[in-house]
Amino acid sequence: QAQLQESGPGLVQSSQTLSLTCTVSGDSISFQAHYWNWIRRPAGQGLQWIGRIYSSGSTDYNPSLKSRVSMSVDSSKWQFSLQMRSVTAADSALYFCARDRSVGDFDLWGQGVLVTVSS
Amino acid sequence: SYVLTQPPSVSVAPGNTATITCGGSTIGTQGIHWYQLKPGQAPLLVIYYETYRPSGIPERFSGSGSGNTATLTISSVEAADEADYFCQVWDSSSDHPYVFGTGTRVTVL
Numbered sequence: 001q002a003q004l005q006e007s008g009p010g011l012v013q014s015s016q017t018l019s020l021t022c023t024v025s026g027d028s029i030s031f032q033a034h035y036w037n038w039i040r041r042p043a044g045q046g047l048q049w050i051g052r053i054y055s056s057g058s059t060d061y062n063p064s065l066k067s068r069v070s071m072s073v074d075s076s077k078w079q080f081s082l083q084m085r086s087v088t089a090a091d092s093a094l095y096f097c098a099r100d101r102s103v104g105d106f107d108l109w110g111q112g113v114l115v116t117v118s119s
Numbered sequence: 120s121y122v123l124t125q126p127p128s129v130s131v132a133p134g135n136t137a138t139i140t141c142g143g144s145t146i147g148t149q150g151i152h153w154y155q156l157k158p159g160q161a162p163l164l165v166i167y168y169e170t171y172r173p174s175g176i177p178e179r180f181s182g183s184g185s186g187n188t189a190t191l192t193i194s195s196v197e198a199a200d201e202a203d204y205f206c207q208v209w210d211s212s213s214d215h216p217y218v219f220g221t222g223t224r225v226t227v228l
Contacts, residue, residue, distance in 0.1 A: 004161075037217075041156075047205055049217040063214055096162065104209025104216070105152040107173065109161040 002027035004110035022097030040093040123220035141206035
């Protein structure tokens with residue numbers, strides 16, 4: 001059964017770049033067949049979809065974040081990554097990676113990684 | 120993008136029924152999904168496409184819809200059901216294909 005695990009620094013300086021990686025384990029076929037997403041939840045707030053990437057490298061981003069976000073994929077390592085530039089305190093959140101099984105729902109999630117942006 | 124509105128909180132006694140609504144102008148035309156979020160755990164898909172329950176999700180969880188409102192119902196509520204619940208829709212033709220509801224905190228009294 002596939003599992004997702006986020007990794008990356010928990011503290012990022014304001015105006016710098018936030019970089020996170022999600023590793024998919026347990027299901028190599030799944031990696032090639034689904035969309036892989038980043039979603040975040042600021043403290044006390046709701047969920048916000050950040051963007052998604054397919055194994056081919058095709059991406060879609062939330063229009064409100066598009067100018068600062070990029071995603072990449074390394075199929076040989078079963079990993080996909082998020083880079084968010086010029087972060088501010090408003091980007092402090094619990095960041096999740098999640099799988100869309102191509103029907104519009106997220107059937108598999110990581111436990112999340114807490115990222116704090118400090119000034 | 121549009122907004123999916125949920126009640127901020129629902130309180131329910133153990134054994135009773137919790138009802139969580141999700142309202143939005145396009146709900147009737149899109150598949151709606153529901154998630155359970157607990158601190159320190161991976162979020163869990165509890166209902167997909169309005170009424171379907173993933174494998175392993177108790178039958179106590181059910182979904183329904185009418186007009187522009189979708190509803191998640193938790194029957195015979197247990198302490199373990201205390202969590203935040205979010206609805207979500209998918210619009211494959213949009214440049215913002217995934218939209219989440221505002222979220223509901225379910226408190227088991």
